[in-house]
Amino acid sequence: MSNRNEQLFERAQRHIPGGVNSPVRAFRSVGGAPRFFVEGRGPRVTDADGRSYLDYVGSWGPLILGHAHPEVVRAVQETAARGLSFGAPTEIEVDMADLLCELLPSLDMVRLVSSGTEATMSAIRLARGYTGRDALIKFEGCYHGHSDSLLVKAGSGMLTFGNPDSGGVPADLAQHTLVLAYNDVAQLEAAFAEHGERIAAVIVEPVVGNMNLVAPTAEFLKAMRDLCTRNGSVLIFDEVMTGFRVGPQCAQGHYGITPDLTTLGKVIGGGMPVGAFGGKREIMEKIAPLGPVYQAGTLSGNPVAVAAGLATLRLVQQPGFYADLTRKTKALCDGLTAAAARHGVAFSAQSVGGMFGLYFRAACPTSYAEVMTCDKDAFNRFFHAMLDAGHYFAPSAFEAGFVSAAHTDADIAATVAAAEAVFKAW
Numbered sequence: 001m002s003n004r005n006e007q008l009f010e011r012a013q014r015h016i017p018g019g020v021n022s023p024v025r026a027f028r029s030v031g032g033a034p035r036f037f038v039e040g041r042g043p044r045v046t047d048a049d050g051r052s053y054l055d056y057v058g059s060w061g062p063l064i065l066g067h068a069h070p071e072v073v074r075a076v077q078e079t080a081a082r083g084l085s086f087g088a089p090t091e092i093e094v095d096m097a098d099l100l101c102e103l104l105p106s107l108d109m110v111r112l113v114s115s116g117t118e119a120t121m122s123a124i125r126l127a128r129g130y131t132g133r134d135a136l137i138k139f140e141g142c143y144h145g146h147s148d149s150l151l152v153k154a155g156s157g158m159l160t161f162g163n164p165d166s167g168g169v170p171a172d173l174a175q176h177t178l179v180l181a182y183n184d185v186a187q188l189e190a191a192f193a194e195h196g197e198r199i200a201a202v203i204v205e206p207v208v209g210n211m212n213l214v215a216p217t218a219e220f221l222k223a224m225r226d227l228c229t230r231n232g233s234v235l236i237f238d239e240v241m242t243g244f245r246v247g248p249q250c251a252q253g254h255y256g257i258t259p260d261l262t263t264l265g266k267v268i269g270g271g272m273p274v275g276a277f278g279g280k281r282e283i284m285e286k287i288a289p290l291g292p293v294y295q296a297g298t299l300s301g302n303p304v305a306v307a308a309g310l311a312t313l314r315l316v317q318q319p320g321f322y323a324d325l326t327r328k329t330k331a332l333c334d335g336l337t338a339a340a341a342r343h344g345v346a347f348s349a350q351s352v353g354g355m356f357g358l359y360f361r362a363a364c365p366t367s368y369a370e371v372m373t374c375d376k377d378a379f380n381r382f383f384h385a386m387l388d389a390g391h392y393f394a395p396s397a398f399e400a401g402f403v404s405a406a407h408t409d410a411d412i413a414a415t416v417a418a419a420e421a422v423f424k425a426w
């Protein structure tokens with residue numbers, strides 16, 4: 001059936017490694033040829049064969065308003081018409097910084113970059129520069145972009161420093177990163193007891209969205225805050241995914257925990273390349289040109305990209321926006337869970353704000369080890385059946401999903417009905 005998609009994928013593989021510019025797009029995990037999209041409007045996307053899908057990926061999170069929101073598109077067009085980039089300050093960057101600091105009380109100052117990866121990489125350099133320490137703590141299953149210090153997996157024991165999790169990452173660098181289990185307070189305490197005075201920073205996804213969705217326990221977030229404070233380590237909330245996705249004050253507002261530094265991306269660019277890192281003034285003042293920690297970018301704070309982000313952030317401030325998004329996302333999870341239960345399929349689902357996790361296992365997982373027990377073959381079957389029925393979920397059992405404000409109750413009901421038919425034939 002999908003001739004044009006397959007032809008494009010074949011052509012793409014000639015000059016692009018794997019045919020894609022980011023690996024998960026290649027459908028390797030679920031099999032088959034990826035869909036090439038030609039258009040997106042509201043909650044729907046259209047592929048190269050003219051097939052339309054309800055989209056639960058939303059460009060992996062940024063499109064909280066759905067595709068091609070008229071006000072976002074207009075902001076981009078008007079800004080672009082006045083020049084694409086200056087490599088000099090523009091007022092719109094100041095507007096963006098002011099708005100971010102107003103919306104997130106933990107930000108005294110913020111710097112704009114062009115991706116989430118740059119934001120986390122820079123925040124870590126800053127934390128190391130500020131503390132004069134090298135060691136980092138991260139958690140298994142959390143993804144913080146593809147910079148060297150963060151592509152690290154656990155060492156031989158959980159309290160030993162890590163090993164590279166990618167070719168091309170020097171072991172010398174991985175050696176500064178300790179990889180611990182998510183939601184494991186005892187292990188975190190043990191790590192600080194042993195290495196506390198060496199730890200520059202703890203970086204965490206306050207709701208994990210990169211091993212499917214794993215929610216934090218209140219004790220875990222609180223332990224992280226207390227241990228960082230006591231040991232003079234910088235607590236970095238990587239809110240690239242959760243920022244303005246789970247609520248109006250991101251995960252930090254949702255759970256009531258204040259990090260020292262926050263990284264942002266995805267929603268704050270509204271579909272254009274914008275990232276940011278910010279936090280306490282005394283830390284942020286260590287960044288060049290005020291301080292000794294170097295960080296720069298030719299296209300940082302690009303006015304066209306920032307215009308899309310600013311328009312998006314203004315629209316999500318409408319009263320009731322997150323209540324409605326949260327309600328619809330929960331309705332999707334509850335509907336899918338009930339449909340699976342009616343047909344005896346081992347399945348669970350949960351949501352936080354506008355992000356959700358679907359699991360082919362009886363209960364929602366709380367750690368990477370539990371996520372790994374999900375039935376991957378069952379997910380792949382579900383994925384392809386839903387794709388054929390016109391519902392586009394992330395092409396991997398280990399990714400979170402996203403609902404946008406453009407999804408209507410009828411869209412959610414249509415997806416639940418399609419899933420019911422899939423589970424019935426299970």
Ligand SMILES: *Cc1c(COP(=O)(O)O)cnc(C)c1O
Binds near residue numbers: 118238265
């Ligand atoms: C997507 C993501 C990143 C990386 O952002 P890019 O814009 O893809 O570089 C970092 N951290 C988290 C939590 C993310 O979800």
